[in-house]
Each structure stands twice: as C-alpha cells, then as structure tokens.
Amino acid sequence: MQSDPAEQWRLLSEELGRVLELTEADRAAWLAQLNASAPEMAAKLERLLANCREKGFSQFLEGSVFSVPESMEQATLVGRTVGAYTIAEEIGRGGMGSVWRAKRVDGRFQSEVAIKFVHAAWLGGSGEQRFRVEGNLLGQLNHPNIARLLDAGVMDGSQPYLVLEYVKGEPIDTYCRRHELNVEVRVRLFLDVLAAVAHAHSHLIVHRDIKPTNVFVTEDGTVKLLDFGIAKLLDEPGSGGLTKSAVALTPQYAAPEQLTGQKITTATDVYSLGLVLYQLLTGKSPHAGYDASSAGLIQAVLTEDPPRPSVAATESPIRPRSLQGDLDNIILKALKKTPAERYPSAEAFAADLRGYLNHEPISARRDSFIYVIGKMIRKRRLQVSAALAILLALVAGVTGTALQAREARLQKTEALTERDKARAQLERHDAIFDFVQMMLTDSVPPDEVPAVQSMLDRSLQFIDIASAGKANRQAEILSTLASYYVALDNPQRANELLGRASKLAESSGDLSLQARLACDYGASLNMLGRSDEAVKIFEQWGGNPSVDGDTAGYCLQSRAVVAQNQGNAGDALTYTDFALQRVAQSDAPSARFLAELAGDRGFALHMAGRNAEADHYFESALQQFKRLGVENSRPSQVTMANWALVDYGCGDYKRGFDIYAQLLQFAEQRAGAAPVSPGLLGNYAHGLEAMGRYPEALKAYQRTFESAEKTGFIGAQAYALIGQASIHALSGELTQAQSDLDRAAAIMHGKIGDSSAVQQRRLHTQAQIDVALDRRESALFNLNKIIQVSTANNALGSSSSVNAYRLRADIQLREGKIDEAEADARKAVLIAEHLQGANRFSGDTGLAYLTLAGVLTRKPDRTRAQEALRAAIDHLTNALGEEHPDTLQSKRLLSRL
Numbered sequence: 001m002q003s004d005p006a007e008q009w010r011l012l013s014e015e016l017g018r019v020l021e022l023t024e025a026d027r028a029a030w031l032a033q034l035n036a037s038a039p040e041m042a043a044k045l046e047r048l049l050a051n052c053r054e055k056g057f058s059q060f061l062e063g064s065v066f067s068v069p070e071s072m073e074q075a076t077l078v079g080r081t082v083g084a085y086t087i088a089e090e091i092g093r094g095g096m097g098s099v100w101r102a103k104r105v106d107g108r109f110q111s112e113v114a115i116k117f118v119h120a121a122w123l124g125g126s127g128e129q130r131f132r133v134e135g136n137l138l139g140q141l142n143h144p145n146i147a148r149l150l151d152a153g154v155m156d157g158s159q160p161y162l163v164l165e166y167v168k169g170e171p172i173d174t175y176c177r178r179h180e181l182n183v184e185v186r187v188r189l190f191l192d193v194l195a196a197v198a199h200a201h202s203h204l205i206v207h208r209d210i211k212p213t214n215v216f217v218t219e220d221g222t223v224k225l226l227d228f229g230i231a232k233l234l235d236e237p238g239s240g241g242l243t244k245s246a247v248a249l250t251p252q253y254a255a256p257e258q259l260t261g262q263k264i265t266t267a268t269d270v271y272s273l274g275l276v277l278y279q280l281l282t283g284k285s286p287h288a289g290y291d292a293s294s295a296g297l298i299q300a301v302l303t304e305d306p307p308r309p310s311v312a313a314t315e316s317p318i319r320p321r322s323l324q325g326d327l328d329n330i331i332l333k334a335l336k337k338t339p340a341e342r343y344p345s346a347e348a349f350a351a352d353l354r355g356y357l358n359h360e361p362i363s364a365r366r367d368s369f370i371y372v373i374g375k376m377i378r379k380r381r382l383q384v385s386a387a388l389a390i391l392l393a394l395v396a397g398v399t400g401t402a403l404q405a406r407e408a409r410l411q412k413t414e415a416l417t418e419r420d421k422a423r424a425q426l427e428r429h430d431a432i433f434d435f436v437q438m439m440l441t442d443s444v445p446p447d448e449v450p451a452v453q454s455m456l457d458r459s460l461q462f463i464d465i466a467s468a469g470k471a472n473r474q475a476e477i478l479s480t481l482a483s484y485y486v487a488l489d490n491p492q493r494a495n496e497l498l499g500r501a502s503k504l505a506e507s508s509g510d511l512s513l514q515a516r517l518a519c520d521y522g523a524s525l526n527m528l529g530r531s532d533e534a535v536k537i538f539e540q541w542g543g544n545p546s547v548d549g550d551t552a553g554y555c556l557q558s559r560a561v562v563a564q565n566q567g568n569a570g571d572a573l574t575y576t577d578f579a580l581q582r583v584a585q586s587d588a589p590s591a592r593f594l595a596e597l598a599g600d601r602g603f604a605l606h607m608a609g610r611n612a613e614a615d616h617y618f619e620s621a622l623q624q625f626k627r628l629g630v631e632n633s634r635p636s637q638v639t640m641a642n643w644a645l646v647d648y649g650c651g652d653y654k655r656g657f658d659i660y661a662q663l664l665q666f667a668e669q670r671a672g673a674a675p676v677s678p679g680l681l682g683n684y685a686h687g688l689e690a691m692g693r694y695p696e697a698l699k700a701y702q703r704t705f706e707s708a709e710k711t712g713f714i715g716a717q718a719y720a721l722i723g724q725a726s727i728h729a730l731s732g733e734l735t736q737a738q739s740d741l742d743r744a745a746a747i748m749h750g751k752i753g754d755s756s757a758v759q760q761r762r763l764h765t766q767a768q769i770d771v772a773l774d775r776r777e778s779a780l781f782n783l784n785k786i787i788q789v790s791t792a793n794n795a796l797g798s799s800s801s802v803n804a805y806r807l808r809a810d811i812q813l814r815e816g817k818i819d820e821a822e823a824d825a826r827k828a829v830l831i832a833e834h835l836q837g838a839n840r841f842s843g844d845t846g847l848a849y850l851t852l853a854g855v856l857t858r859k860p861d862r863t864r865a866q867e868a869l870r871a872a873i874d875h876l877t878n879a880l881g882e883e884h885p886d887t888l889q890s891k892r893l894l895s896r897l
Contacts, residue, residue: 077117081105082155085113085163101166112166113150117159145196147216147224167224169216176280177315183322186280187353192223194353197273198346201266208264210272211253212279252285256302256337267339270349274334274342278306281323283315286335306335324608325573326356329581359616495524495712512548515541519555529714529751531562538562542578549586550593553579560600565715566756567789567798569607576600592635595624599639606646609798611837618643637663645683648690649799650835651842651879657687678708678716685723690843692884698727714751715758718744722762729768737769755789760800767807776811783808802832802844806851818858825852846875850890862897869894 035042077087077100085102091114092099104111142148151163169175172193176186193215197207207214207225214226255271257263278286286306287297306312309331310323330352336342343349354360498521506514522537541547542555556579563571580597583589602617618639625636641663647656664684667676685700701723708716721744728737744762752758763782770779783804790801809824828848836842849872856865869890876887 082115082161083151083153083163085115087115088112102163114147114164114166116162116164117155118161143196143199145192145223145225146199147226164226165224167216167218167226169218169222169224171212172215172217172223172276173212173279175217177283180317183281183318183327184357186318187277187327187357189217189221189223190277190280191350191353193225193276194273194346194350196223196225197269198350201269201346206264206266207269207272208258209253210269210276212276215276251297251301252287254301255339257339259298259301265339266345267342270334270342270344270346271336271339273346273349274331278309278312278331278335281315281318281327281331282309282313283318284312286312288312302337305337306332308332321608324570325577325605326352328574329577330356333581359613360620495521495528498524511544511546512551515544515547515555516551519551519558522555523558523561526558526562526565527714528712529748531565531751531753535559535562542575542582549582549584550590553583553586553593553597556582557597557600560604564600564603564607565758566753567607567760567800568755569604569609572604572607573601576604591624592628592630592633595621595628596635596639598624599635599642602639603642603646606649607798609834611646611650611835611839614646615643615838618646632666637666641680641683648683648686650837650839651799651832651844651846651875652839653687653690653843653879654881657684657691660684660687675707675710676703678704678711678713678720681707682716682719682723685720689723689727691880692886694727694730698724701727714747715756718748718752718762719758721747722758722765726761726765726768729765729772732772734769734772737765741765741769755792757800760786760789764800764803764807767804771807771811776815779811780808783811798831799835799844802828802835802848805831806848809851809855813855813858818855821855822852822859825855828852841875841878843876843879846872846879846890847886849875850886850893853890853893857893857897866894866897869897 031042031046034045077098078089080087082102084104086105087100087102089101090098091101099114099116102113102115104113147165147167149162149164152161154160170178172189176189181189193210197210200207207227209227210225216224216226218224251259253272253275255268257265257268275286287300287304308323308328310320310328313320313323330349333352334342334349343352498517504517518537518541522534525531525537526534538555538559542552542559544552547555556575560572560575560579563569563575576597580594580601583593583597598617599621602614602621605611605617606614621639622631622636622643625631625633625639630636640659644656644659644663647653647659660680660683664676664680667680681700681704685697685704688694688697688700701720704723705717705720708714708720721740725737725740725744728734728740741762744758748759748762763786767779767782767786770776770782786804787801787808790798790804805824805828809821809828812818812821812824825848829845829852832842832845832848836845849868853865853868853872856868859865872890873887873894876884876890880887
C-alpha cells in the first residue's frame with residue numbers, strides 16, 4: 001500500500017537534505033547505492049538535482065528550482081490541528097515549503113494566522129531544539145510594522161513549521177504602482193519599513209531576505225514586514241555550506257557578502273533595503289539587464305555599480321529628475337559593495353531620508369564657537385602701524401597649529417583622549433585662522449585697505465624666516481597669505497602664491513595638506529578662467545578617500561562652484577552633496593563651512609528649478625552665520641549674493657536688486673580705493689538692466705569690467721561686455737553692441753565652456769543683434785542652441801530658455817508662423833511660472849505673457865490677448881515697477897484692445 005503524499009514528501013526531504021551535503025563525486029556513488037534499494041526515491045532525487053543544474057545556481061539559492069512532485073501537490077493539510085490552530089486553506093507554495101491560513105480553535109479568542117511548513121531538508125542537523133529556541137527569540141519582536149512570528153515547532157516529529165501573523169495585503173511595489181504614489185509618499189511608506197528593521201536590529205536580529213514580496217501593505221496602508229528572521233532560523237550554526245545559509249536568499253536582493261559567504265551583519269539588510277527603495281522609485285532592479293537565473297547577475301552584484309536612480313527611473317508617475325541629488329546619493333550609499341561604506345544601521349538610513357523630506361542637509365551637524373572671535377574683533381579696529389608684526393606672529397600661529405592638527409590626525413588612535421586632542425588642535429587652528437582673516441579683510445576701515453595690501457606684499461620677504469626653512473610650513477604660510485588676497489579680490493596674486501605653495505607640498509607625505517593647497521590653487525585657476533585645469537585638481541583630491549573629510553569637502557565644493565559657473569545643475573547638486581557627506585565624516589566639522597555648503601546647495605537647487613527648496617537652504621545658512629557671529633563675513637556675503645541671484649532666477653528682480661545694492665554699499669565701504677568684487681558689480685548691473693534703468697546699468701557694467709580687468713577675473717570681464725552689448729542692442733547701437741560682444745567672445749575663447757550662463761547670455765545677445773539686422777537664420781541657430789543647452793542642464797529649462805523661447809516666438813511671428821509662435825510663447829510662460837516658485841510675481845513671467853499677448857493679437861484672439869496682457873501688467877508692475885518700459889508697453893497694448 002502506498003503511503004500518503006505528505007509522508008512521501010517528508011521522506012524525500014530527508015534524503016534530499018543528505019544528498020545536498022555531499023560533493024558531486026560522493027553524490028553519484030550515494031545515488032547509485034540508493035537506486036539499488038529504493039529506485040523510485042533515487043529517480044525523484046535525480047530529477048530534482050537535474051532541475052537544479054538546468055535552472056542555474058542563482059535559482060538554486062532562491063529555492064525556486066525545488067518543484068514539488070505532482071503526486072505530492074495533492075497533499076492537503078486542511079482540517080489538521082497545529083497547536084491551538086486548525087488549518088483552513090492553502091494560500092501559497094514555493095521552494096521552501098507551503099503556507100496555510102489557519103484559525104484559532106481553543107476558544108480563548110478568535111484570530112487568523114499563517115502557518116508556514118518548511119521542507120525538512122532545510123532544518124539542518126541541529127534539529128528541533130535549536131528551531132524552537134530561535135523561534136522563541138524571534139517571537140520577542142513586537143513592532144506594528146513587523147508580521148510577528150508567534151510560534152515555531154516541529155509537527156509529527158519531523159515537519160518544521162512557523163506560526164506567523166496573517167497579513168492581508170499586497171507587495172509594497174505593487175501597492176505603490178497601483179495607487180500611483182508620488183516620490184514623497186513612497187519614501188514615507190519606506191520609512192515604516194526602516195523602522196521595522198531598526199527595531200529588529202536593536203534585538204540583534206537580521207532579516208537576511210528583504211525584498212518587495214516580503215514587504216506587504218494592507219488595505220489601510222499599513223506596512224508589514226514578513227518572514228523576519230526565518231533565514232536565521234534555517235541557518236545551521238557553524239555550517240559553511242551554501243545549502244543551509246542560503247535557503248532564504250534571493251539573488252536579486254542579496255548583498256555581495258551573502259553571495260560570497262562572508263559575515264552577515266545589519267549592513268546586509270541595509271543593502272537589501274537600498275535595493276527595495278531603488279525598485280520602488282525607479283520601477284526596476286539596478287541589475288535589470290540580467291536574468292534572475294544567470295551567473296551574470298551574481299557577477300553584476302559583486303562587481304558592477306548600479307546606475308543612478310535618476311538615470312534608471314521609468315516608474316510612473318515619478319519623474320527621473322525628482323530623484324536627482326539627495327535620493328540618488330542616499331540610495332547609492334546604501335548599495336555600496338563594502339558593508340563599511342554603507343549606512344551603519346537602518347536608523348542612519350532613515351535619518352537621511354527624513355532629512356530629504358524635510359529639505360534639510362542629510363548629515364548631522366554641530367556648532368562652532370568662533371562667533372566669540374567675531375565679537376571681539378568688532379570691538380577693536382586694525383592698527384596698521386603695528387600690523388606687520390601682528391601679521392607675522394599670527395600667520396606663524398596659523399601655520400603651527402595647522403601642522404600640529406595634521407600631526408594629530410595622522411597619529412591619533414582610537415582612544416577617546418587622542419581623538420579629543422585632535423579636535424582641540426583643529427578648533428584652535430580654525431579659530432586663529434578666522435580671527436586673522438576677519439582682521440585683515442572684514443574689519444579693515446576703507447582708508448586702510450591699500451595699506452593692508454602693501455603689508456601683505458612686504459610680508460612675503462619674511463616667509464623664509466617664519467618657516468624656519470621647512471617646506472610644509474612655508475607652503476602653509478603662502479596659502480594663508482593667498483587666502484587674504486582672494487578675500488581682497490586679487491586672484492592673480494593669490495594664484496602666484498598658491499602655485500608655489502602647491503609645489504612645495506608635493507614632497508610632503510601629508511595627503512590632506514597636498515589636497516588643500518592643490519585645491520586652493522585650483523580655485524584661483526578657476527577664477528582666472530582656467531576651469532578645465534581646476535576641475536582635474538578638484539576631482540583628483542575630492543575623490544581621494546585618504547584625504548580628511550574637511551579638505552575633501554572643500555575640494556568637492558570647489559568642483560560644485562565650477563559646475564555652477566558652467567550652468568550644470570546636476571553636477572552642482574551632486575558635488576555639493578558629496579562635499580556635505582565628506583565633511584560629515586571629519587572629526588570636527590566646521591559649522592561655518594557647513595553653513596557655506598548649505599548656501600551652495602540652495603544655489604544648486606535653484607539651478608535645478610527647485611526654488612522653494614533653495615529658499616530653505618539659503619535661510620538656514622544665513623541663520624547659521626548669524627548664530628556664529630559672522631554674518632558680515634565673506635562666506636555670508638557670498639551666500640546672500642547667491643540668494644539674490646536666485647531671486648533674479650525666479651523673476652523677482654526688485655528683491656534681488658535690493659540685496660545687491662545693500663551688499664555693494666557694504667563692499668564699497670570696506671574696499672575704499674581698492675576694486676570692489678567684479679562679480680558683485682556685475683550682478684548689480686544686471687539688476688539695473690532688468691528694471692529698465694539702462695544708463696545706470698551701462699555705467700555699472702563699465703565699472704564691472706574695470707574691476708574684473710584689475711583682478712584678472714575673466715568671467716566677469718566677459719559678463720560686463722555682454723551686458724554693455726545688450727543695452728547697446730536695445731538702444732539700436734548695433735555696431736557698438738557687436739564690438740562688445742566680439743571682445744567678450746575673444747576673452748572667453750578656450751577658457752569658459754559653451755554651457756556656462758555667460759556663454760548663453762552671449763548667444764542671446766547675438767540673436768538680438770541678428771534679429772535687428774534681419775539675420776533670422778543665424779538668430780534661430782543661436783536660440784535653438786540656448787534651448788538645447790538649457791534643457792540638457794535642467795529638463796524644465798531656465799530663465800535663459802524663457803528668453804530664447806520669447807525671441808524665437810517673435811521671429812516666427814515675423815515669418816507668419818503664428819501657431820509655432822504661440823507654442824513657443826506658451827512654453828516661455830510655462831517655464832517662467834515654474835521658475836517663479838512660491839513668489840506671487842515674476843518679471844520673466846510677465847514678459848512671457850507679454851510675448852503671448854503679441855501672438856494672440858495676430859490670430860486674432862482679442863479675449864485671450866486681453867487676459868494675457870492683464871497677467872503681464874500684474875507681474876511686471878510688481879516685479880519690475882510701474883515705469884518699466886515693458887510695463888508701459890503692456891498697458892498701451894491693452895488700451896488699444
């Protein structure tokens with residue numbers, strides 16, 4: 001008489017467990033021996049093993065190759081009692097076993113559970129006792145987002161089972177896709193998953209098999225993590241074989257260390273969590289090009305870096321661009337190949353995601369105490385008569401503490417006292433450096449600035465004495481003096497000193513010193529228009545893991561500045577985020593530097609069209625500067641100037657101009673007879689031009705060029721000439737306009753990239769001149785180029801593309817292409833309104849509506865033309881003023897309709 005199917009499967013499982021533990025050679029001999037005594041059993045085992053070989057190793061690990069023999073699929077446990085539960089129906093079956101819904105029947109209370117019967121072969125040699133002990137441990141997990149493991153045991157002395165909380169829902173990826181959830185909602189849902197994992201990790205329990213099908217979402221939106229700790233239950237202690245420890249491993253969601261048999265830690269779960277979030281936000285696996293059963297998948301997990309989520313995303317309704325920046329970096333950090341490079345815990349992972357949602361920096365920050373220095377320096381003014389002696393003493397102090405701090409970095413051990421000593425050295429260095437810089441720049445009376453510059457020049461002859469002939473010390477002094485020249489807007493002089501300093505440091509074994517001096521030199525190269533050389537330096541040292549976090553952060557910040565100047569929003573945001581991450585890894589991150597980076601991040605967000613988020617970062621940065629007592633410092637002024645530039649980008653020219661006027665007044669008081677920053681002057685001039693104050697703007701541009709020529713600032717020289725050309729073109733002085741534009745092109749040639757904002761403005765001004773001379777084809781060529789570059793840097797476009805679409809609409813209108821002109825005008829309105837952000841009014845939006853109204857009057861469409869003109873007047877009046885030429889033109893056009 002044949003035994004029932006369940007009994008057949010129990011016996012087959014036991015034999016399968018034995019054969020899997022054998023080598024290939026021993027396995028063949030064992031099967032031959034079994035075939036002599038039990039041919040039917042041997043044939044079934046041979047089929048299962050052949051299935052494993054045919055399907056491939058990865059599916060073998062996942063367990064999906066173990067198909068249950070047809071005769072045994074009919075086995076049913078319905079009606080069987082397991083403890084206090086009676087089995088009601090089968091709800092799932094797979095390679096590890098089968099899952100059944102059961103009801104409690106002991107009368108104490110009513111509930112439903114899921115009972116998972118695990119194939120006996122997976123239990124291993126430690127048997128029932130270990131299974132029960134581990135089950136009790138896992139049963140202690142009590143979290144609202146974890147489907148609880150209620151019990152674990154062995155039925156009939158041979159069949160292991162698990163009693164779990166019954167969850168009615170669907171996998172998290174299916175739930176998100178069905179409800180078409182946006183990025184923010186998906187991230188918030190995923191935070192519940194992280195909370196569940198963090199709870200388990202706090203009990204020293206690792207999941208080991210996190211994947212979308214193990215994360216359910218119920219009908220009311222509650223996340224439930226399934227199968228927690230089952231891999232641990234089924235992993236025989238001390239087993240070195242893959243057949244035991246890999247039972248619950250799914251290759252598509254496995255960490256590299258799981259595939260190579262290395263130690264499993266909480267970082268293993270972090271990796272799998274990163275994969276799940278990647279799939280939730282992109283709609284695909286980072287290794288989507290590989291079949292789940294291929295050896296190529298294993299190789300990819302071990303060796304290939306996944307594409308950035310913002311590049312891979314295809315999930316509706318998520319836009320790839322919405323993943324750029326924080327989310328790209330957060331997910332890729334979780335997916336690092338080496339466990340030590342990932343988030344150390346699920347909670348750390350969650351902290352960065354909360355930072356993303358709250359528009360906050362994604363690393364913890366701590367304050368500095370240098371505001372005390374700021375208060376002290378404001379009580380006393382610089383006395384130039386004694387300045388040379390003070391300068392030499394303090395520069396020597398800066399140099400000495402810098403070298404001591406680096407020695408502390410190199411020599412410190414893991415002991416707490418050594419770490420604190422290193423931090424004290426760094427804080428001392430920062431305090432002295434900031435003190436000297438404020439004394440020589442921020443606190444200098446206007447009439448004493450030339451004397452300070454003369455003092456700096458004379459101090460160079462004492463460098464050999466102060467450095468005692470030591471190359472490192474000499475390089476530090478040169479770098480310190482160069483920083484003061486930069487603060488006094490003399491990049492040419494700074495470049496000479498930094499070139500010397502960088503060469504001196506090359507023989508040093510201190511990589512951080514070499515990196516800082518090299519990146520200082522790179523920054524001066526960038527100011528002089530040699531950005532390609534600068535980029536190589538920044539990327540070389542910013543990406544060096546042996547360089548300390550603050551220095552690497554500075555190099556990466558400098559790389560982000562190049563991206564800003566080139567109009568590359570993606571790189572600007574990426575490198576700023578990299579800088580923040582590296583600074584967070586330093587022993588004593590500078591609060592002032594972190595404030596600078598927050599301002600940089602705000603500007604990068606503005607470039608990406610995320611102006612509401614940008615405002616948050618600028619405000620946060622300026623508040624931090626104020627808390628530190630350095631609100632009038634150069635970094636604070638730069639941050640404020642960038643915020644004003646964002647106002648320009650939003651079309652709020654009035655507010656931006658007011659900030660620049662305030663900054664210029666402060667800079668003029670400080671500079672005295674010395675040149676004022678050409679960057680500041682140029683943006684002030686642009687505000688005057690935007691508000692229609694053309695004679696004043698022309699003078700300001702001329703002053704910008706003079707200042708930029710004295711300091712060697714190539715970009716500002718070109719910007720000033722282009723601004724002059726724009727005003728001459730508006731005034732009909734086309735010969736002079738073309739002359740200025742040609743000079744700007746010659747200055748920028750080979751030094752400033754085609755995608756930079758300055759080059760885009762040159763192309764637009766050239767198009768204006770061409771339109772005035774009826775060279776329409778040439779104008780269209782340049783306008784199309786602007787649109788192409790602008791949308792490449794920012795998919796939604798920029799203020800450059802708004803102006804390009806407007807002028808292209810005017811050309812098409814002249815050619816009688818009214819439908820095409822209307823399409824371009826509406827595109828200009830769409831982009832301008834997007835860039836406007838939370839502002840009520842925008843000059844760019846007003847100008848775009850004015851262009852649209854001009855098109856609609858030609859259709860003719862009187863009603864919609866009137867609506868467009870009213871919108872134009874509303875925006876232009878509030879953003880540019882009642883007397884602006886375009887405001888007056890809009891009113892005249894409306895009166896005629």
